[in-house]
Amino acid sequence: MESYEHSVLLDRQKCTGCTTCLHHCPTEAIRIINGHAVISQNRCIDCGECIRRCPHNAKRAVSSPLEAMDRFRYKIALPAPSLYGQFNNMDDVDYILNGLLRLGFDDVFEVSKAAELVTAYTRQYMKAENLPVPLISSACPVILRLISLMYPMLEDNVLHLLPPMEVAAQLARERALKQHPELKPEDIGVCFISPCPSKVSYVRNNFGGYKSQVDEVVAMNDIYFRLLDIMKREDKMLSLSDSGMSGISWAESGGESTALLNEGYLAADGIDNVCKVLEEIDNGTIQHVSFVELNACPAGCVGGVLTVQNPYIAKARLRSIGRYLPLALNFPPAGTDGIPKQYLFGDMPSYIPAARLSESYIESIRMMGEIERLRSTLPGIDCGACGAPTCRAHAEDAVRQGIKTVSCPLQQTGQREEKP
Amino acid sequence: MPEPLVFHFDVDGNDFTSAGTASVTVKKNLRQLGLPSEVIKKLSIAMYEGEINMVIHADGGTADVIVGESYIDIILADHGPGIPNVELAMQEGYSTATAQIHSLGFGAGMGLPNMKRYSDEMTIDTRLNEGTTVKMRIYL
Ligand SMILES: Nc1ncnc2c1ncn2[C@@H]1O[C@H](COP(=O)(O)OP(=O)(O)O)[C@@H](O)[C@H]1O
Ligand code: SF4
Ligand SMILES: [Mg+2]
Numbered sequence: 001m002e003s004y005e006h007s008v009l010l011d012r013q014k015c016t017g018c019t020t021c022l023h024h025c026p027t028e029a030i031r032i033i034n035g036h037a038v039i040s041q042n043r044c045i046d047c048g049e050c051i052r053r054c055p056h057n058a059k060r061a062v063s064s065p066l067e068a069m070d071r072f073r074y075k076i077a078l079p080a081p082s083l084y085g086q087f088n089n090m091d092d093v094d095y096i097l098n099g100l101l102r103l104g105f106d107d108v109f110e111v112s113k114a115a116e117l118v119t120a121y122t123r124q125y126m127k128a129e130n131l132p133v134p135l136i137s138s139a140c141p142v143i144l145r146l147i148s149l150m151y152p153m154l155e156d157n158v159l160h161l162l163p164p165m166e167v168a169a170q171l172a173r174e175r176a177l178k179q180h181p182e183l184k185p186e187d188i189g190v191c192f193i194s195p196c197p198s199k200v201s202y203v204r205n206n207f208g209g210y211k212s213q214v215d216e217v218v219a220m221n222d223i224y225f226r227l228l229d230i231m232k233r234e235d236k237m238l239s240l241s242d243s244g245m246s247g248i249s250w251a252e253s254g255g256e257s258t259a260l261l262n263e264g265y266l267a268a269d270g271i272d273n274v275c276k277v278l279e280e281i282d283n284g285t286i287q288h289v290s291f292v293e294l295n296a297c298p299a300g301c302v303g304g305v306l307t308v309q310n311p312y313i314a315k316a317r318l319r320s321i322g323r324y325l326p327l328a329l330n331f332p333p334a335g336t337d338g339i340p341k342q343y344l345f346g347d348m349p350s351y352i353p354a355a356r357l358s359e360s361y362i363e364s365i366r367m368m369g370e371i372e373r374l375r376s377t378l379p380g381i382d383c384g385a386c387g388a389p390t391c392r393a394h395a396e397d398a399v400r401q402g403i404k405t406v407s408c409p410l411q412q413t414g415q416r417e418e419k420p
Numbered sequence: 421m422p423e424p425l426v427f428h429f430d431v432d433g434n435d436f437t438s439a440g441t442a443s444v445t446v447k448k449n450l451r452q453l454g455l456p457s458e459v460i461k462k463l464s465i466a467m468y469e470g471e472i473n474m475v476i477h478a479d480g481g482t483a484d485v486i487v488g489e490s491y492i493d494i495i496l497a498d499h500g501p502g503i504p505n506v507e508l509a510m511q512e513g514y515s516t517a518t519a520q521i522h523s524l525g526f527g528a529g530m531g532l533p534n535m536k537r538y539s540d541e542m543t544i545d546t547r548l549n550e551g552t553t554v555k556m557r558i559y560l
Contacts, residue, residue, distance in 0.1 A: 153457035279444065282457075283464065356454045364453040365487060366422035 007046050007062045007200035012036050014058035019384035021050035021059065026271045027149060031397070032387035045145035046198040047271055047296045048305040061197035061306060064216040066103070066223060072189025072215070074180065076172045077105040078165065081112040081243075081251035082195040082301040083220055084321055085314030087228070091321055093241040093248075099231040101238070103223070105191070107176060108240055112247030114168035116330035119246060119259040121161055121339045126262070126290065132157045134266070134281065134292045137256055138345075139163045141202035142296035143274065148348050150355065151278045155348045157292075162210070162343050164250065165192055165199065169213035170342060189215045193223055195251075195304030196297060210345045219306040244329040245322035252315050253300035257293040259328070267293040269300050357400070371395045374406045385409040425487040431471055431496075433480025436524060442483045443468040453487070455560070462538040463492060463558050469531040470496040470554055476521050477501070478552060491559045494539070499551040506544050510536065 017035040029043035030050065037050070037058070051059040069075045077100040084093055097108045118139075126135065136157045138144060147154050169190045176188050192199060192214045203212040249255030253269035266289045268277045274294045280286050297303035302318070303311035357364040374395035381391070386409055388394035398406045427449065429442035447464040467483065474481040478500020486493040503509045510532050517527025536542050539556035546552040 153461075282461070283468070284461070355448075355451045357452050359454070361453060361455070362422065362489065365425050365489075368449060368453060368487075369422060369425050372425070372427075 004041065005201060005204045006039070006041060006044050007197035007204070008039065008044060008048060008051060009060055009062055010037050010039060011058045011060060014056050015054075016056055016058075018055065020053050020055055022384045022387075022389045023382075024049050024053045025389065026146070026275060028389050028393050030389070032384070043149065045142055045149060046201045047142045047146075048197050049271055049296075051197070051305045061200065061219065063194065063197070063200050063219040063222065063306070064191075066191075066218055066226070068216045068218075069104075069189050069191050073187040074107070074176055074183055074189065075105045076107045076109055076176060076188065076190045077103075078109055078111050078168050078172060078190060078192045078214070080165070080193055080195055080220070080301060081110070081115065081248045081318070082304060082307060082314065083193055084248060085251060085302050085317040086220065086224060086307060086309045087231075087317070090231075090317070093243075093321060094237050094239060095231050096227065097240040098237045099227045100193075101240075102230045103226060107172065109168050109172035109175070110241065110243050110247070111164050111168045111192075112243035112250060113330045114171060114247075115164035115250040115256070116243060116247040116259075116328045117332060118161060118164050118167055118343075119256070119328070120330075120332050121343060122159060122260060122291075123262075124339055125159060125161060126260075134264075134286065134289045135159050136281075137291070137293045139250070139256060139293075140295050140301075141198040141207070142196075142271070143294045144207070144348065145198070146271075146274070146296075147278070150275075151282060154278060154281060157281065158348065160344050160346070161339070162345055164247075166210075166213060167343055173213060191216045191218055193218055193220055195220050195301045195307045197305065198296070208345055208347050220304070221306050221308050224308045242329055243325075244327050245325045246328045247330065248318055248322050248325070251301045251318055252311075253295045254293065255300065257291055260291060262291055264289050265291040265293065267295075269295040269303070270298040271296050357396075367399050370399045374398060378406060378408050379410060381410075383410065427485040427487075429483040431474050431480050431483055433475055433478065436475065439472050439475040440468050442471055446485050450487075450492075459492075459558060459560060463494070466535045466538040466556050466558070467494050467496075469535050470494065470556070472526060473531050473554075474498045474500070476517060476526055481551075489560075491540075491557050494556045494558075495553065496555075497551065497553040502548040502550055502552055503544065503546045504548060506546060 015036045017032045019032060021037055022030050022032060027043045027045055029040040031038050051061060100108045138159045138161055172190055173188055177183060190213060194217045200217045203214045203217050246259035254267040257265035257267045268274050274296060299311035299315060302314040357367045375392050378391035386394045388397055395406055427446055431442060443464050446467060447460055450460045471483060474496055478498035481496060481498030484495045508514055512533045513529040515527045515529035521527045535556060540559050541557040543555045
């Protein structure tokens with residue numbers, strides 16, 4: 001994790017230091033320093049919550065421009081199913097897929113196709129004995145980062161299956177090589193059309209040692225208007241869409257779990273809800289649940305910060321698109337048994353336990369005693385004026401930096417009396 | 421060894437919805453000390469059950485967690501009705517919780533047995549109409 005490449009950045013010009021993002025960061029990764037927000041690279045999980053909350057549009061996501069694909073001879077688009085929910089009066093996915101071809105892609109491979117395979121493999125995975133209970137979906141990269149940073153005791157519960165995006169990238173490459181024997185592997189470029197910044201960092205950081213098969217990640221809201229223009233032309237359309245209702249429903253919270261046709265599931269969305277559920281799993285208080293689907297964004301991927309449409313409107317659209325589709329159209333190849341090795345990942349990313357105060361237990365106790373002492377001198381209203389999200393975090397920052405006192409702006413100006 | 425670390429909480433007897441918050445706070449603090457997750461789990465379950473008991477049976481009380489070098493003590497003290505028959509109360513499934521409390525998902529009669537199971541030592545000091553103090557120790 002030493003040089004992790006993040007995909008959430010701050011525009012210092014626009015940031016007013018208003019503290020909004022400070023209060024909403026789930027890992028307390030943000031501090032206001034000299035009037036501007038600063039994101040801790042070790043703690044940021046690329047969830048995009050600060051992008052969603054900033055009233056001044058000062059936070060932005062890093063992604064690739066479409067032109068980054070120009071370096072490849074053969075370009076493949078991987079549309080996330082959330083893309084299908086972005087357009088008005090669009091009830092046929094083929095309009096979008098044909099639009100992508102007109103934008104200059106040579107082929108389109110729907111991520112929802114791969115999602116249906118991942119569902120089938122998850123069912124197989126869950127048949128094994130002595131599995132940790134419950135299993136936690138690995139589809140949302142934010143959740144994987146959150147678990148390795150804040151809930152490492154739950155790492156074993158994570159399903160070690162690659163997310164649909166990666167399975168789609170592998171299959172898309174195989175298909176291209178088969179259909180075009182003249183191509184060399186390096187001629188092929190795979191471009192994921194993403195609803196969120198976390199996929200960008202997932203792809204760029206070789207998650208847990210796995211080398212992503214995706215080359216570029218383009219933001220859904222970057223490609224949206226270009227696609228809209230091009231889709232209006234009423235040319236002859238190729239019939240390209242090849243996924244069922246269940247694959248498309250992965251775009252929304254609950255889609256992945258309902259596709260499993262398994263009764264004991266739980267689906268939570270929105271980062272605060274996700275943290276609560278992870279706490280409960282750790283407490284052992286969740287019963288009769290064998291599968292847990294967690295999405296960092298409200299309503300699921302349709303709520304990603306790189307989408308255009310309101311997530312609930314997008315959900316309604318997806319439902320009308322899926323209405324007359326079969327449940328699934330993609331299955332593991334006939335006659336095969338077991339999950340192909342290339343769809344599994346090994347280790348979770350190595351993490352630096354962000355929470356831990358010191359390597360030494362005794363030293364940690366001393367530090368925490370000091371934190372508690374400093375905290376008790378602060379007003380406890382978590383106003384953010386000092387630049388830290390809570391009074392407790394302010395005290396912890398001081399102790400970690402070896403500073404013996406804390407300064408509270410409110411107490412200095414006498415606006416608020418010190419606690420007795 | 422630095423001074424032992426003490427966390428003190430007032431547990432509100434009127435608020436079911438916030439019952440269990442002290443044990444969540446303790447859990448987060450213990451993670452920062454780098455304690456093994458099994459220890460944290462044992463401790464937070466034992467403390468949670470004790471906290472809930474104070475809320476549903478004794479109108480609230482106080483919880484103190486003392487973190488030492490080789491063990492952690494949890495002391496839960498209330499001024500509730502006391503426990504008339506401790507041996508009976510310790511039996512799995514025994515509960516005097518009302519139907520209303522059952523409907524909230526509490527009162528399975530597993531609290532005290534689980535506190536015993538997840539702590540290494542436990543003593544109950546109880547007097548009728550005066551209150552109850554439960555002490556639990558978990559060795560590191
Ligand atoms: N702090 C307490 N004060 C008074 N009575 C208690 C207290 N803790 C437990 N009890 C009694 O012991 C019984 C068993 O407790 P427990 O095993 O936690 O089950 P439950 O809380 O589900 O009823 C309770 O129903 C109650 O009668
Ligand atoms: S929300 Fe954060 S990033 Fe946006 S202006 Fe306020 S402090 Fe700056
Ligand atoms: Mg109880």
